[in-house]
Amino acid sequence: MPPKVKEGNCSLWIFQNLIGCIILTELCRIQGAIITHNKDVELGGKATLRCTPSKLYETTQVTWQKQMNGSLVNIAVYHNVRGPKIVLPDAQFNFTVLGVNETAITFWNASIQDNGCYQCIFNTFPLGPVTGKPCLSVYAHLNTFIHYKTSKTHTDATCFATSFPHPQISWLTQGGKMNEKQVTNPNGTVSVMSSIFLNTSESQVGQELICRVKHRGKEVDLKLALPGRGHSHKNHAVLILLSIMPMVLPMN
The missing domain is CATH 2.60.40.10 (Immunoglobulins)
Known part of the structure; x- marks a missing residue:
């Protein structure tokens, strides 16, 4: 004879799984929800990388990262209370759009070291991080x-x-x-x-x-x-x- 399942426990289990499915579905849906554009820039030139969410989120912080020596490194952070902070020493860029609903960094004297792909990470509640991946291609004639x-x-x-x-x-x-x-x-x-x-x-x-x-x-x-x-x-x-x-x- 199969074991009996209490109705209350079954309802709780279904409810918990339903909530998990809703959150998972939402997380999958927001992948790619950040609008970005890749940029080409001549060595020594100026270029702006911009990230714009396709919808409004409750965002507390935006973090910019770059792949360096095989690891993702924080290079700049904007917090809705503490404001902007450039983390990378001797950086040749700064924030040109301040806020947590849109972000942009501008390179004023692009070098070969600036070449590569970046991540803009919007820390949202309750869904967690939402990420865009713009790339900067630096070239010399x-x-x-x-x-x-x-x-x-x-x-x-x-x-x-x-x-x-x-x-x-x-x-x-x-x-x-x-x-x-x-x-x-x-x-x-x-x-x-x-x-x-x-x-x-x-x-x-x-x-x-x-x-x-x-x-x-x-x-x-x-x-x-x-x-x-x-x-x-x-x-x-x-x-x-x-x-x-x-x-x-x-x-x-």
């Missing part, structure tokens, strides 16, 4: 050039690209010995140096050697014409100068 030297039997060329995010260099040619190095500069930009050593034959006279640089969804081609054996240094130096202008192409 691409600088490129190509340097070369030739002899009667070979061409030795080096393609340089400096930017942020990390530029990618490839050579559009068959054969050759390639080598690549990269250096992170004091301002956080990355310089990539890619070299190629080619043996030159008469069959390659007039063919183009192309250094292709990819950066932020675009391609830049730096071109030079391969000289044949016995071709003078002066003549192919002119060809380099004529073909060094970059061509920007959309990436597939």
